[in-house]
Amino acid sequence: MALQKLIWAELAVTDIDQALEFNVDVLGLREIAREGRNIHLSCDPEDPHAQLVLTDGGTGVRSFALGVDSETELEDFESRLAAIDVKTERRSDAAPHQPTSLAFQLPTGHEVVLLPRPDRPLYRHPGSDAASQRRGVGPADIDHITIAFAEDAEARAVAHVLSQGLGFRISDIFVNADDEWQAAWTRAGEAHHDIGLIRCQPGASLHHLAWTVDNMEHHKRAADTLAAAGHPLETGPGRHGVGGNLYSYLWTPGGNRYELSAEMPRILGDRPDPLVRKAGEFNAFSAWGAPRPESFTRGS
Numbered sequence: 001m002a003l004q005k006l007i008w009a010e011l012a013v014t015d016i017d018q019a020l021e022f023n024v025d026v027l028g029l030r031e032i033a034r035e036g037r038n039i040h041l042s043c044d045p046e047d048p049h050a051q052l053v054l055t056d057g058g059t060g061v062r063s064f065a066l067g068v069d070s071e072t073e074l075e076d077f078e079s080r081l082a083a084i085d086v087k088t089e090r091r092s093d094a095a096p097h098q099p100t101s102l103a104f105q106l107p108t109g110h111e112v113v114l115l116p117r118p119d120r121p122l123y124r125h126p127g128s129d130a131a132s133q134r135r136g137v138g139p140a141d142i143d144h145i146t147i148a149f150a151e152d153a154e155a156r157a158v159a160h161v162l163s164q165g166l167g168f169r170i171s172d173i174f175v176n177a178d179d180e181w182q183a184a185w186t187r188a189g190e191a192h193h194d195i196g197l198i199r200c201q202p203g204a205s206l207h208h209l210a211w212t213v214d215n216m217e218h219h220k221r222a223a224d225t226l227a228a229a230g231h232p233l234e235t236g237p238g239r240h241g242v243g244g245n246l247y248s249y250l251w252t253p254g255g256n257r258y259e260l261s262a263e264m265p266r267i268l269g270d271r272p273d274p275l276v277r278k279a280g281e282f283n284a285f286s287a288w289g290a291p292r293p294e295s296f297t298r299g300s
């Protein structure tokens with residue numbers, strides 16, 4: 001029983017036409033389906049499934065999905081979640097051409113969907129045709145999602161469900177002087193984080209949705225592409241103190257923050273204990289000394 005990774009997210013956007021224009025013309029995704037007020041977009045010409053669903057009205061994340069290898073694994077997760085009193089629901093409408101999925105809510109109210117994706121490519125080859133067909137910013141894949149929480153207890157409760165219900169590991173926890181969680185980074189597999197948590201203003205659901213880019217050269221080209229299209233970065237490029245991945249962040253039309261992420265470290269072996277770091281003793285934001293922007297505590 002194992003999860004693949006984050007495979008799609010559904011984001012609410014304030015203006016779906018503007019958001020669509022940005023995600024297609026600038027980010028380089030392509031539209032693959034429309035269902036009512038939802039538009040399904042993909043960054044991979046060889047993958048028939050969407051990595052992003054835009055839905056009209058509001059901001060933030062409505063739902064996100066983790067891939068599983070087969071439908072039979074849903075039963076295992078169903079009983080594992082039931083054992084910690086998390087209610088689950090079988091769904092048949094979570095994604096186009098998707099017969100069955102398993103949905104549940106995190107203690108923060110975020111909807112998580114477990115989606116069988118046996119046909120997902122085993123890995124994405126950097127030299128494939130898909131890589132050469134990228135345009136715009138041209139991310140290789142959806143990378144991770146960092147959800148918003150308002151209270152310490154919420155973040156601890158989410159971590160409990162992820163670890164006990166789904167088998168996630170906690171890689172890092174960032175606490176304030178009172179040992180209250182300010183941020184945490186959790187992983188489904190070997191990547192340092194698949195689901196992050198950052199403390200934001202009450203009412204926010206999303207801190208950022210991250211897309212995979214290749215390296216620092218790709219960050220530079222992406223920043224040039226974004227700037228030429230009139231979309232400045234909020235901060236970056238840089239390297240995070242926690243996790244160590246390369247980052248660039250921007251607020252996108254539609255009202256949500258995206259990250260471009262490269263060089264996500266792997267954590268190998270069976271290491272259950274997270275690293276706990278204290279604010280003021282460690283620059284979690286930047287390994288290179290950049291200050292965290294004031295705007296960074298705001299989510300959507």
Ligand SMILES: [Fe+2]
Pocket residue numbers: 144146196208210259261
């Ligand atoms: Fe991130």
